[in-house]
Amino acid sequence: MLDINYIRDNKAKVEDAIRNKGEEDVSVVKNVLEVDESWREKVQLVDGMRNESNVKAKEIGKLMGQGKKEEAQAIIQETSALKEKVKEHEEALNKLKGERDDLLLKIPNVPHSSVPVGATEDDNEVFKNWGNINKDEWRKPHWDIVERHGWVDFERGVKVSGAGFPFYVGAVAQLQRALINYFINEAAQKGYTELQAPYLVNEDSARGTGQIPDKEDMMYVIPRDELFAIPTAEVPVTNFHRGEILAEADIPKKYVCYTPCWRREAGSYGKDVRGLNRLHQFDKVELVKMVKPEHSYEELENLRKHAEGLLEALELPYRTLLMCTGDMGFTQSKKYDLEVWSPGQQRWLEVSSCSNFESFQARRMQLRYRNEEKKTEIVHTLNGSGLALPRVVSAILEAYQEEDGKVRVPDVLKGFIGRDYL
């Protein structure tokens, strides 16, 4: 959610942001300003009437205390009429407030000036390339490798839950657990606090990080208990401090959290969902930061470098994309995607997405800190995957496979797995 005062002062900028993010109709900006204008007029009117009514109620109290009942009765008559009037205007006031807030929630975050303007993924900028991509023709895609060894059981996953809910068996289950531990350890070493978070969240939390109203369809819903299965640890972790005012000394807050993630992924098909490429349930280690506004872009670069460092340590070639305005999503102001090279499929797979939300999420959830002047200020929130598991597993299986079918264990994981081959 943007600051209404910002929208008032930067109408054209906000309209451009909406267009650049791929929405043609920008009338929401004009609408919200008009509704806000009427709301503010109404607030003044109603506050004035409430003031009058409060003053009179106090007089009545005084007179009653002195036993002057008749004089009190006269004023009660006056205020009864006033009360009716206040009630009428209050209804209009609440309606305007609701309209204003609904409209505000429909306005996307404004992209940072360093973000390329573009419509589709073709307009994303390749920010960085690391490693030499492997084009060996004998390399098999990971679904062949896991089938040969019985490492992932898709069929039984379908039986038990449905498509997109595989079982990991034996060595790959172990590999995945090793990666989770490795990722968490790396973050903890860099000062992130490890968190274990709820996997089900309430509606306020889903709204706080912007899944509602924008991306409602991505989530699994448990209607009976009014809960949502988290699509990413971003949701519980960013909401951890919702509604709080943090002390200046307490920020930056840095959290690392492993969770499974559930996504409905409606409308996916074909090679995109083959094997482990896209699942309804997958594991992810997530990094979340809450920082002072003046540091958020510096912190975004640190976040990106941290995620890149994990792929480098695993010796997996990757590229980093700077997402263009049209491909970056509703809530972000700047976003990098990390894509690992999948040598068995000869394609890039997204394994991390590092974003700065500036104050967009924090304003919704009223997450603030007290600055040097003792004034409250909205913090900036960031998050990034570090990293998403199944695609890293795929890349490892494909990159570390040998011609005889064996798969080597990456050096940094040997301590967790205790042998040289899976």
Next chain:
RNA sequence: GGAGAGGUGGCUGAGUGGCUUAAAGCGCUCCCCUGCUAAGGGAGUAUACCGUCAACACGGUAUCGAGGGUUCGAAUCCCUCCCUCUCCGCCA
């Protein structure tokens, strides 16, 4: 899930319809006093929104778990919900 008791500023805690502008204490900030590991005095100390102002500030409104209701007036009375504690039940 059942029964009972509760939810009040950063914390403790008083407050059964109007002299409450939420007492008092603790903590914190600033000032004053004080030649010695101490103590005393004074002032201040929530959040959001609206308005005035160049700014410092000032005025108004709302908020005593949340949302409704009764009333001229609600922390206080009524209804619904949420949460905490105690006991029982269930349970890894």
